[in-house]
Amino acid sequence: MVMFKIIRVETTPFEGQKPGTSGLRKKVKVFIQPHYLQNFVQATFNALGADRVKGATLVVSGDGRYYSKDAIQIITKMAAANGVRRVWIGQNGLLSTPAVSAVVRERVGADGSKATGAFILTASHNPGGPHEDFGIKYNMENGGPAPEGITNKIYENTTTLKDYLIAEGLPDVDISTTGVSSFEGPEGKFDVDVFDSTSDYLKLLKSIFDFPSIQKLLSSPNFSFCYDALHGVAGVHAKRIFVAELGANESSLVNCVPKEDFGGGHPDPNLTYAKELVARMGLSTTHSEPNPPEFGAAADGDGDRNMILGKRFFVTPSDSVAIIAANAVQAIPYFSGGLKGVARSMPTSAALDVVAKHLNLKFFEVPTGWKFFGNLMDAGMCSICGEESFGTGSDHIREKDGIWAVLAWLSILAYKNKDNLGGGNLVTVEDIVRQHWATYGRHYYTRYDYENVDVGAAKELMAHLVKLQSSLDEVNKIIKGIHSDSDVSSVVHADEFEYKDPVDGSVSKHQGIRYLFEDGSRLVFRLSGTGSEGATIRLYIEQYEKDSSKIGRDSQEALAPLVEVALKLSKMQEYTGRSAPTVIT
Ligand code: G6P
Ligand code: ZN
Numbered sequence: 034m035v036m037f038k039i040i041r042v043e044t045t046p047f048e049g050q051k052p053g054t055s056g057l058r059k060k061v062k063v064f065i066q067p068h069y070l071q072n073f074v075q076a077t078f079n080a081l082g083a084d085r086v087k088g089a090t091l092v093v094s095g096d097g098r099y100y101s102k103d104a105i106q107i108i109t110k111m112a113a114a115n116g117v118r119r120v121w122i123g124q125n126g127l128l129s130t131p132a133v134s135a136v137v138r139e140r141v142g143a144d145g146s147k148a149t150g151a152f153i154l155t156a157s158h159n160p161g162g163p164h165e166d167f168g169i170k171y172n173m174e175n176g177g178p179a180p181e182g183i184t185n186k187i188y189e190n191t192t193t194l195k196d197y198l199i200a201e202g203l204p205d206v207d208i209s210t211t212g213v214s215s216f217e218g219p220e221g222k223f224d225v226d227v228f229d230s231t232s233d234y235l236k237l238l239k240s241i242f243d244f245p246s247i248q249k250l251l252s253s254p255n256f257s258f259c260y261d262a263l264h265g266v267a268g269v270h271a272k273r274i275f276v277a278e279l280g281a282n283e284s285s286l287v288n289c290v291p292k293e294d295f296g297g298g299h300p301d302p303n304l305t306y307a308k309e310l311v312a313r314m315g316l317s318t319t320h321s322e323p324n325p326p327e328f329g330a331a332a333d334g335d336g337d338r339n340m341i342l343g344k345r346f347f348v349t350p351s352d353s354v355a356i357i358a359a360n361a362v363q364a365i366p367y368f369s370g371g372l373k374g375v376a377r378s379m380p381t382s383a384a385l386d387v388v389a390k391h392l393n394l395k396f397f398e399v400p401t402g403w404k405f406f407g408n409l410m411d412a413g414m415c416s417i418c419g420e421e422s423f424g425t426g427s428d429h430i431r432e433k434d435g436i437w438a439v440l441a442w443l444s445i446l447a448y449k450n451k452d453n454l455g456g457g458n459l460v461t462v463e464d465i466v467r468q469h470w471a472t473y474g475r476h477y478y479t480r481y482d483y484e485n486v487d488v489g490a491a492k493e494l495m496a497h498l499v500k501l502q503s504s505l506d507e508v509n510k511i512i513k514g515i516h517s518d519s520d521v522s523s524v525v526h527a528d529e530f531e532y533k534d535p536v537d538g539s540v541s542k543h544q545g546i547r548y549l550f551e552d553g554s555r556l557v558f559r560l561s562g563t564g565s566e567g568a569t570i571r572l573y574i575e576q577y578e579k580d581s582s583k584i585g586r587d588s589q590e591a592l593a594p595l596v597e598v599a600l601k602l603s604k605m606q607e608y609t610g611r612s613a614p615t616v617i618t
Pocket of ligand 2: 130157158333334335336337338
């Protein structure tokens with residue numbers, strides 16, 4: 034057996050190693066500086082403490098972006114030196130973020146071991162490659178991101194770190210072949226287990242959904258399907274789940290071979306970045322597609338986000354979670370006993386609220402960030418949740434889950450079409466959404482993103498909006514000055530969103546600036562917490578329409594008066610110098 038030694042390497046702190054809940058994200062050129070990754074990993078081990086590190090079983094994998102392979106070898110050697118007992122690596126280092134969460138919660142090693150935590154190597158939907166982003170985050174034994182107490186400790190440690198431990202004499206592991214390799218160190222045995230990336234995740238999904246009924250839908254001659262992984266890690270899972278298990282045609286997969294640079298693209302599933310899928314689905318303004326598939330979906334780099342499309346039809350993420358919640362009990366076996374509760378992030382539209390009210394479900398509005406859902410789920414208070422930022426999921430894991438969302442939609446389609454398969458007219462994605470609007474009303478919704486804005490200017494704009502909140506008379510005067518007619522109602526309340534976690538009592542302040550209108554419309558302004566350059570201002574615009582004769586309008590057209598109000602109130606162009614947003618979804 035190969036014997037390794039533990040060596041202590043002297044180092045000095047790097048500035049700016051503060052992880053958010055989505056981990057530490059920086060340009061690759063920052064990460065590849067000598068000791069940079071090592072410092073962060075040692076700071077994490079030190080923050081976790083010997084209890085959680087000695088004898089631990091750690092998952093190490095990610096979305097396969099550039100620098101992942103080197104990072105996996107470094108982390109493995111440091112884990113060995115810090116007394117970790119086993120490292121589990123998905124084949125080729127590939128596991129989507131939801132698959133990591135599933136593996137941590139569900140996988141049992143050949144020797145009966147269970148994972149105690151995970152390093153996920155991803156910068157999510159940010160581009161990858163030598164000149165783009167890399168990222169690392171730590172997830173706990175519940176399969177969810179480390180809480181702030183731990184991430185703060187990690188950061189503190191990075192500011193004082195003097196040395197780190199690494200194994201010497203431990204060879205690089207071959208991560209392309211499954212199997213267990215055993216090594217011997219001064220503190221005993223150390224195993225590296227390279228395992229199939231999809232098996233455990235698939236097993237969990239099979240216990241949630243009715244695979245045979247989805248298979249029937251996918252093989253029906255009047256149904257067609259398309260999935261775009263944007264060259265992220267979801268492609269690996271998609272091949273196995275949609276093609277091998279559910280019988281979809283191989284040609285229905287687009288960009289499903291993971292690439293270190295995501296093919297040069299921006300692996301974010303929205304109408305701007307998922308260009309190929311958008312064209313295939315007949316939604317491109319420059320290309321006409323004669324016969325788009327009935328259903329299309331896309332994922333981000335690490336497979337936790339999703340975009341759902343019908344033939345020539347976009348489903349907003351806010352509608353998507355509401356529709357899944359409204360149909361889950363009938364269409365998805367895992368929920369047949371009822372829903373414990375539902376939740377959305379604050380900027381997400383109130384479509385889910387209306388469903389919760391109709392179905393008499395517990396409902397929570399939380400700040401942006403999946404960790405807030407995790408707390409509710411651990412406490413058994415929430416079954417389904419979603420965010421406007423293309424994240425949807427349930428309490429089967431503690432991350433959002435892109436493929437879960439696709440399977441949820443396919444389940445609803447299979448349920449609604451159980452008598453239509455084999456031929457005849459299908460109930461389409463668009464039919465389901467329109468039917469939902471007819472029952473619950475429609476929340477017209479759009480988001481304007483201003484990316485890479487000057488940080489100072491963005492802060493000034495936000496400060497201006499907060500100041501304006503102190504005089505609603507002034508606000509309503511500005512609105513009346515733009516729209517003397519009744520296109521836009523009056524603001525009745527304005528604040529900065531604050532949340533008290535019902536589980537641990539913690540309070541989160543300054544979670545977005547809200548202007549709430551008399552007719553239920555909302556304007557929300559937030560600064561993004563996930564960008565890596567400059568500031569990104571997000572403007573969320575929403576208007577509720579109950580009148581079924583008015584629910585069929587084009588959303589940009591319906592929202593135009595409210596958009597105008599938002600831009601004038603915020604003095605968007607004045608502060609940012611931008612006459613148009615970077616992305617509209
Ligand atoms: C990550 C989190 C999501 C959150 C999103 C917000 O993806 O996992 O829970 O909604 O970031 O991003 P933003 O850029 O708007 O802060
Ligand atoms: Zn992601």
